[in-house]
Amino acid sequence: MAAHITKAKKIMLLSFLVFILFLSAAVMTPLLLGPEFLMAEDSLEPSKEYDAIIVLSGGEERLDHAAELYNEGLTSHMILTNSTEDSTTPEKAMERGVPQSAIFEEPSATSTYENATRSKEIMEEEGFESALVVTSDFHARRTQMTFDDIYDSQTEVDYSFVSNFFDPSDGMTENEKRITFTEYVKMGVYWFRLLLE
Secondary structure (H helix, E strand, O other): OHHHHHHHHHHHHHHHHHHHHHHHHHHHHHHHHOHHHHOOOOOOOOOOOEOEEEEOOOOHHHHHHHHHHHHOOOEOOEEEEOOOOHHHOHHHHHHOOOOHHHEEEEOOOOOHHHHHHHHHHHHHHHOOOEEEEEEEHHHHHHHHHHHHHHOOOOOEEEEEEEOOOOOHHHOOOHHHHHHHHHHHHHHHHHHHHHHHO
16 A cells, blocks of 8 residues: 555656656747747848738738738738738728738637648638748748648648837837737647647
8 A cells, every 4th residue: 555655746746746747848948949030031032923922810910911911912812810800800801902812711710720720621621732821920930830831741831021110129118018818828839739640
């Protein structure tokens, strides 16, 4: 009986130590990497024509940037993820010069992961082989990690990130601190989720 209790104590102690290790990593990673790590470089090739631009919901500046790229002739199709959100409606895209015939709506995504999986379904249904994903700069690292994992090597995916209020170089506002913390938490969760698939 005493050996059974000792074994249970060892398992509890090991579990606690693993928890402390993960907690320490979760706290230290953002401190070591900083908010700048969340941002990534564009991989947009201005001379290339993409089969589609995929606009992630979450801010009107994303749609503004995507519409500019569309109007520059980088693509003839636009996929609006979570197209029921006010910032990425087909009506707003049309106001920015994107014709209705070029717009594909994905109305139900509620996360970056679903943006990737559901836009991939549209890409496959339409036979598209290349895409330019547009999102905010602070959302860049998680978006790349997710789309690179979800999309296979059959589809070429590049990225264009729009700058907005997120500028850690001038000091962090409370909103920027909150976004930084949230993005790191979500990156950890997404990394684990993608690892298990």
